[in-house]
Amino acid sequence: MTNESQFFLDHLGQTSPFPFLIEVERAEGAYIYDKNGKAYLDMIAGVAVNNIGHRHPKVVAALAAQLEKHLHVMVYGEFVQDAQQAFVKELLAVLPASLDGVYAVNSGTEAIEAALKLAKRVTGRTELVAFKGSYHGSTHGAMSVSANEIKKIAFRPLLPDVRFLAHNDTAQLSQITTRTAGVIIETVQGDAGVRRPSAAFLQALRARCTEVGALLIFDEIQCGMGRTGTMFAFEQFGVVPDVLTLGKALGGGMPIGALVAAQQHLNQFTHAPMLGHITTFGGHPMVCAAAAATVQVLRTEINWAQLEQRAAAFAAQIAAHPAVQAHRRVGAMFAFDLKSADQVEKVVNTCLEQGLITFWFLSHPYSFRLSPPLNLTQDEWDLAVKVIISALDRL
Numbered sequence: 001m002t003n004e005s006q007f008f009l010d011h012l013g014q015t016s017p018f019p020f021l022i023e024v025e026r027a028e029g030a031y032i033y034d035k036n037g038k039a040y041l042d043m044i045a046g047v048a049v050n051n052i053g054h055r056h057p058k059v060v061a062a063l064a065a066q067l068e069k070h071l072h073v074m075v076y077g078e079f080v081q082d083a084q085q086a087f088v089k090e091l092l093a094v095l096p097a098s099l100d101g102v103y104a105v106n107s108g109t110e111a112i113e114a115a116l117k118l119a120k121r122v123t124g125r126t127e128l129v130a131f132k133g134s135y136h137g138s139t140h141g142a143m144s145v146s147a148n149e150i151k152k153i154a155f156r157p158l159l160p161d162v163r164f165l166a167h168n169d170t171a172q173l174s175q176i177t178t179r180t181a182g183v184i185i186e187t188v189q190g191d192a193g194v195r196r197p198s199a200a201f202l203q204a205l206r207a208r209c210t211e212v213g214a215l216l217i218f219d220e221i222q223c224g225m226g227r228t229g230t231m232f233a234f235e236q237f238g239v240v241p242d243v244l245t246l247g248k249a250l251g252g253g254m255p256i257g258a259l260v261a262a263q264q265h266l267n268q269f270t271h272a273p274m275l276g277h278i279t280t281f282g283g284h285p286m287v288c289a290a291a292a293a294t295v296q297v298l299r300t301e302i303n304w305a306q307l308e309q310r311a312a313a314f315a316a317q318i319a320a321h322p323a324v325q326a327h328r329r330v331g332a333m334f335a336f337d338l339k340s341a342d343q344v345e346k347v348v349n350t351c352l353e354q355g356l357i358t359f360w361f362l363s364h365p366y367s368f369r370l371s372p373p374l375n376l377t378q379d380e381w382d383l384a385v386k387v388i389i390s391a392l393d394r395l
Helices: 004-009 057-065 082-092 108-123 140-144 147-157 170-175 199-212 263-270 284-301 304-319 341-353 379-392
Strands: 026-029 031-034 040-042 101-105 127-131 162-165 180-186 217-218 243-248 257-261 325-328 333-337 369-372
Touching: 004 325, 026 140, 031 170, 040 379, 057 284, 057 304, 082 101, 082 284, 101 263, 101 284, 108 140, 108 180, 108 217, 108 243, 108 257, 140 147, 147 243, 170 199, 180 199, 199 217, 257 263, 284 304, 304 333, 304 379
Parallel strands: 127 162, 127 180, 180 217, 217 243
Antiparallel strands: 026 031, 031 040, 101 257, 243 257, 325 333, 333 369
16 A cells, blocks of 8 residues: 555545545546556545546636636625536526526535425425435435435434335325325435336425425435436426535536526515525635536537447346346436445456446445446447456456
8 A cells, every 4th residue: 555545545544445546637528547647437426426537627727717817705695606507507598597696605515405495495495305215415414305214314313304205106195195295206216226216206295295384305316417418407308496406516526506486486585584604605606617618518518329239238238147137327327226236346346457437325225326428439338348248358
């Protein structure tokens, strides 16, 4: 182990006993390079963050241009800043007309926290409804509406008045009532192993929320920004939420989240009480500049039909391996089930040795996950197939 890796373990807060410990020198396109010059094809993209690859030229140019203007000048919501304006204009250009307000925050989990507050503020109610298999983040409120009890038990008590329903079970939607402030759901569940609900279920959920006056919150922090093959996953279901949360890929590698809703709803944060949601660094000009460029790249440079064709062919080749028990895919969001968690660990580690980054799910230990950049070349897709099949052959 190098001195730098040991320092990392000794002095930086850790999230697990088993970090990858790649000592990163640089990253470009679909590759990360370590300090020895080894290249890693990044098939996880920072866990669905680098959807347009690392250091996209338009993102780098936007950051350089903003750096010449200013950095932080004031807490969010007080000054008119060009970078924030440009970001919101780009986002509104790809959103439904009913979602005409954007509140820029620092991360996806902060967007979730703000969404839960907004549902309570708009409706005057307290109950929150979420779904089994869900993951919405690691802060107290986001964890409260996430389903994995193993991850939650050490941090209780969490938010009260939270109800969990079975995912994709229309019969249970009657439990959403006039007590319900908001219903939060990942449009496509990520941590549960890429679970796509039926269109009929989401449409029934939309109708039930409308009927009882609850706000419908779609969490597209992971499945948004092109990950499922359309700009937003909800486009595939014929349903528009009342509230949309974004994060991860939104910043093109910079940290950002966004709470999106009708502006008349967002205005509820301005009174009774005033400053109902505040953030110092939300809407940071550097981050907003990167996000504006990222949305523009996704809107103009991604060939969605080609992405679907390549992702489908890739998944079919991996799924044909006898070690793969089942697989699920939505766009470029993949889960491949193996016989055991030990096999998943072996595949992930073997791929890493061979210069390809894969990963696992927090709550679905017998699957390995992939969420590559959306603009991979065909040669990069082919290389990934070769390495993963080689790793599966060694089980």
